Amino acid sequence: MKKLILTIGCVLTTVLLFAQNKATWIWYPGDFEVWLGNDMQNRRTERGTFFPPFWKMDSHYVLVEFHKEFDLQQAEEIKIHAEGKYNVKVNGKMLPGMPGSLKLEKGKQKINVKVYNQAKVPALFVEGKQVNTDKDWLVTFEDKEWIDETGKASDQSGTTYVKAGYWNFQNSAQRPSTFKLPTRYEESVASTKQGKGSLIDFGKNTFGFLTLHQLKGNGELNIYYGESKEEALATTTCETLDLLSINQQSAQDSTLDLSKAFRYVYIEPKGNVSFDKVSMEYEYLPVEDRGTFKSSDEELNKIWEVAKYTMELTSREFYIDGIKRDRWIWSGDAYQSYAMNYYLGFDSETVKRTILALRGKEPTMSHINTIMDYTFYWFLSIYDYYQYTGDKEFIANVYPRMQSLMQFCLDRRNADGLMEGLSGDWVFIDWADGLSKQGEVSFEQLLLCRSLETMALCAELLDESADKAQYAKEAAQLKGKIFDYYWNEQKGAFAHSRVAGKQTDQVTRYTNMFAIFFDYLSANQQKAVKDKVLLNDAIQKIMTPYMRYYELEALCALGEKDYVMSEMKSYWGGMLKLGATTFWEEYNPDKKGAEHYAMYGREFGKSLCHSWGASPIYLLGKYYLGVEPTAAGYERYTINPYLASLQWMEGKVPTPAGEIELAVSKKKITVKSPIGTGTLQLKSKVTPRCKQGKVVKTGKDQYSIELKKDTTYEVHYEA
Known part of the structure; x- marks a missing residue:
């Protein structure tokens, strides 16, 4: 199996467990995430025009009932706060008005609070010495309570209750509806006169709210934003702009209301409008950079740092795709962001928020983002989350939504039991010229198969034995069909698709490379795919960092880490040589100059800061530092460091309990972990020496050492 914060004002912290x-x-679980996702994704503009997402947008439940039973050791007074109108019942008796506080007697007490809010998420905060709202309160969006003609209330037997959703709003004044990311002041680095205006340079791609200092006058102020100088100066074709009417007699600092992405800003005043200088309020999600990487190769170090900054910019309320253009939550982009996050910030809360926002609400009427493959990535992301965090509670909470989404997928299979794009479905795969999406694409069947296996694994985790058996059976049957229908022995690869029941001649990299790290292939089949597909220049090359991520992962899994290191330096290093301060949505080294900025038929359509561009974080953490959990939450893990062309490297990999620290040279490895039981795997020309642990020979020049937590191991060997 491919291993498979929140502010009011300026404070944001990640909280996994709440103190008693x-x-x-x-x-109601998922409602705040859906509401916040709607708010964020509808901030996009294109040349000043509101540009909303094109998929179905859900809303929160407007009426929610909360309750919990207590056995109080002593009487107490509790305080009640709600976002919305509410009523309160104690032991089934309705209280008058909307009490802000009430006294509870000693003994058994059942508290029910029903909250209504059309505009914002119905939310509840109850505080006392013994009675407090927490994750163990039960909620429902319909309590099915009715009164018959005798005045007797129903027994509510038909009501489905679930555990409450929560984050870390732990103060009555920290109302969820007032959420904002924090900002900090940042200066521009240069300002030059250009034509009728001024070109402002902030030195690197950035994101936030532009501030014009000592702005005054009557007239207009036209502001053109660019991730490149060329874009900011292209007043008729730049992607984002602000056209402002100014009527300000006294000079004052003015900060714009809508955040934008930019490095350069070109500002043209008209009339007698003037200003002194330009700065910004940089908006950010405060997450500690727990993962680190440094090596003897300065170019590689620069790649890691730029990838880290790219990840910082695309980590917002949720993991988004790119900061300039969409600013939306795309499941395929997010799936890669999760993986990078596990080797950088280990911010579990943003992963959960993004998963919940992507799933939305019932009924399910289309694929996530309307994209078939993006639905399947959503399934894979959930088991990956469990593997890295060990958070079984989240799996239990999201499992019903997994079931309904999987049933939606299974119901859309054709007569042969395969997924084929139906009306309204977008079969994406990748941005690639001439890539056929017709018929039954093998890549979609492969992702569905892995999604079914994920369902079986989650069902097993939750002791749902019947579900496990059914999903495992479906996965096994589909896997058989994938090999029967698509594997071409002569070509040593999976065909790209079937059309009208017949295998097509086209071979692409996608299905074949995923089959490698899904571990679906025999040794002979792996070798065939490696030689005839992945290392074959006749097969259409991949130009997006999105799929380069998976291609390089497949090659790492095949032992081609020297090749991958070279490719990583060439591909991401190529962007650095062109002056990139963040990594791009797409990079083709054959393009020249401003050609690099064009995409989607638009002169500056390409995102120059895109989440999937940050994948070196994941590749370096998992395959070169070599750290990977093999049991949930790093209860067990392996460390298999690989220097490739490096003389030395060092870094930290975050876990739920702290960071695994690792330093590797050609003669010495030092490692310390705060969690679980690990296995250090290494190759050495001589028998390694380690005073802190037992060295076990596992093969020719292959050795392992068991690692206990909180112990520093020094291993002397010869690479």
């Missing part, structure tokens, strides 16, 4: 008797705001 610590109150927090609660809501």
